[in-house]
Amino acid sequence: MTAFALPPPEQPSVAICGSHLRFPVRRIFCVGRNYAEHAREMGNDPDKEPPFFFTKPADALVESGTTIPYPPMTSDLHHEAELVVAIGLAGREIPVERALAHVWGYAAGNDLTRRDLQAEAKATRRPWDMSKGFDHSAVVGALARSVYGSPPQGRIRCLVDGVVRQDAELADMIWPVSSILAYLSRLVELRPCDLIFTGTPAGVGAIARGQTCKVEIDGLDTATVTLA
Numbered sequence: 001m002t003a004f005a006l007p008p009p010e011q012p013s014v015a016i017c018g019s020h021l022r023f024p025v026r027r028i029f030c031v032g033r034n035y036a037e038h039a040r041e042m043g044n045d046p047d048k049e050p051p052f053f054f055t056k057p058a059d060a061l062v063e064s065g066t067t068i069p070y071p072p073m074t075s076d077l078h079h080e081a082e083l084v085v086a087i088g089l090a091g092r093e094i095p096v097e098r099a100l101a102h103v104w105g106y107a108a109g110n111d112l113t114r115r116d117l118q119a120e121a122k123a124t125r126r127p128w129d130m131s132k133g134f135d136h137s138a139v140v141g142a143l144a145r146s147v148y149g150s151p152p153q154g155r156i157r158c159l160v161d162g163v164v165r166q167d168a169e170l171a172d173m174i175w176p177v178s179s180i181l182a183y184l185s186r187l188v189e190l191r192p193c194d195l196i197f198t199g200t201p202a203g204v205g206a207i208a209r210g211q212t213c214k215v216e217i218d219g220l221d222t223a224t225v226t227l228a
């Protein structure tokens, strides 16, 4: 038994559909610009780049249904509706045709973003950490187990106070889940309990204090968050 000088921090985790068990979370990776329309709305050319990644700390997780404080140091908090992949099996340099075997399940997620800090980071060529990896920035709905690793099909939508802001086909992803896992596993070894946010479609925008933001993906539980 390891003896710690302080009580060890609580293990971050997400709910699992239809189970009292929870999915422990190790790391959170996120894909940038994975839908062509969103890449264009942010001023980039979707045809030119391979996928790129950033991270959020695991303890940035927010359970669906939670009310969170409006984050500090921003006046432009944005929603980004995303499909989240949960990894069940370790792997490095995973071939694309075997990648889905590493998937444990899927959830709806919201990659909350301090857009003003991100714009400043881009302009000054500084890291995105403080625009993406802040407290309460990773909203994830209950995970659904996926026996064969097959991603959900259909639509991904984001509603703010019931008004549709984002509405797209999951099939519109530039890099499908299998390609994301293959590519990311060349950069780092994927480990069980890793989560991967797979990018957001067009229509990102601000959420104000007091508003509720709901991410819906066909076949999955919603990921809902309210700003105090």
Ligand code: MN
Pocket (backbone or CB within 6 Å): 030, 031, 032, 080, 082, 111, 197, 199, 200
């Ligand atoms: Mn995102």
